[in-house]
Amino acid sequence: MKVGSFSVLALVLSITAGSARADILGASSSFAVLATTTVTNPTTNANTVITGNMGDVSCTGFVAGTGCTLGPGVVSGTVSNGNAVYTTALADSNLAYTALKNTPSTFDFTGFCLGSSVGCLDNLAPGVYSTTSSVANLMGALTLAGGANLAPLWIFQTAAGFVTASNSSVLVNGTGATNADIYFAVGSQATLGDNTAFIGNILAGTAVVFNPGAQITCGRAFTDTAAGTQVTFAGNNPATTGGTPNLVSGTCAQSTSGYNSGVLVTSTGGTVVGAGPGLTPVPEPGPVALLSAVLLAIVFLKSRKARVNSLSV
Numbered sequence: 001m002k003v004g005s006f007s008v009l010a011l012v013l014s015i016t017a018g019s020a021r022a023d024i025l026g027a028s029s030s031f032a033v034l035a036t037t038t039v040t041n042p043t044t045n046a047n048t049v050i051t052g053n054m055g056d057v058s059c060t061g062f063v064a065g066t067g068c069t070l071g072p073g074v075v076s077g078t079v080s081n082g083n084a085v086y087t088t089a090l091a092d093s094n095l096a097y098t099a100l101k102n103t104p105s106t107f108d109f110t111g112f113c114l115g116s117s118v119g120c121l122d123n124l125a126p127g128v129y130s131t132t133s134s135v136a137n138l139m140g141a142l143t144l145a146g147g148a149n150l151a152p153l154w155i156f157q158t159a160a161g162f163v164t165a166s167n168s169s170v171l172v173n174g175t176g177a178t179n180a181d182i183y184f185a186v187g188s189q190a191t192l193g194d195n196t197a198f199i200g201n202i203l204a205g206t207a208v209v210f211n212p213g214a215q216i217t218c219g220r221a222f223t224d225t226a227a228g229t230q231v232t233f234a235g236n237n238p239a240t241t242g243g244t245p246n247l248v249s250g251t252c253a254q255s256t257s258g259y260n261s262g263v264l265v266t267s268t269g270g271t272v273v274g275a276g277p278g279l280t281p282v283p284e285p286g287p288v289a290l291l292s293a294v295l296l297a298i299v300f301l302k303s304r305k306a307r308v309n310s311l312s313v
């Protein structure tokens with residue numbers, strides 16, 4: 001694709017983004033969980049709740065009708081096990097992952113953790129944050145400060161792993177909190193610590209692991225790239241029948257101080273009870289400049305893929 005074409009596309013995006021923001025996740029946008037190979041949930045003590053669609057090659061630990069090995073996990077949407085819908089969604093997710101990883105960084109946080117713990121970075125304005133550290137850690141409550149931005153966007157790029165400490169959380173505040181969009185493009189494995197209340201879309205290079213009680217109360221859990229493997233849930237607590245369930249929600253429990261205020265969600269019989277006063281759809285991408293950069297990268301990747309395919313014929 002010629003440079004001129006990119007300029008024209010950027011202009012079109014800048015005109016239309018405010019009224020009709022594009023969804024960079026493409027066909028994968030309706031999925032809450034999408035794994036390159038398997039989704040694994042314990043067959044006992046694991047009242048995991050997936051709100052949205054789930055896609056995989058095979059799955060374990062979910063109720064009858066999902067096509068999975070039986071277990072207590074519940075999926076509100078459709079489960080696509082290795083079919084054409086799944087293949088298309090995974091391809092679009094992979095494109096989005098590559099584009100997010102290639103979006104120009106606005107701040108390098110190498111050597112720092114994220115969150116409210118001592119020495120960590122907190123109260124982060126919208127932007128693209130990157131690190132080359134072997135592991136990026138989230139410790140405590142990470143506040144994303146949108147200020148007066150009506151549709152703030154945060155992209156976090158990690159060269160390798162991403163780990164949250166137990167009881168960590170992510171909060172969003174500001175005028176446009178309910179229109180915020182958050183992406184974590186993780187180089188290898190993302191691990192959510194015990195009872196983490198997380199918001200944001202995780203696209204991980206190899207795996208997404210949920211420790212007991214860990215939840216994505218607003219967002220998605222995807223594995224991407226050929227090296228990607230599975231999304232794994234530990235359940236409520238492997239040793240007991242009580243405790244907080246794992247959860248991935250395609251809807252966002254919000255409160256006046258931001259999505260879910262870092263509060264875990266309870267479930268009864270597969271019904272999710274949110275912490276906030278209402279539910280709102282998972283937000284779409286925000287600021288024109290960053291959104292345009294990601295979309296341009298996706299267009300370029302699709303164009304390059306089509307060119308490679310034509311040359312191989």
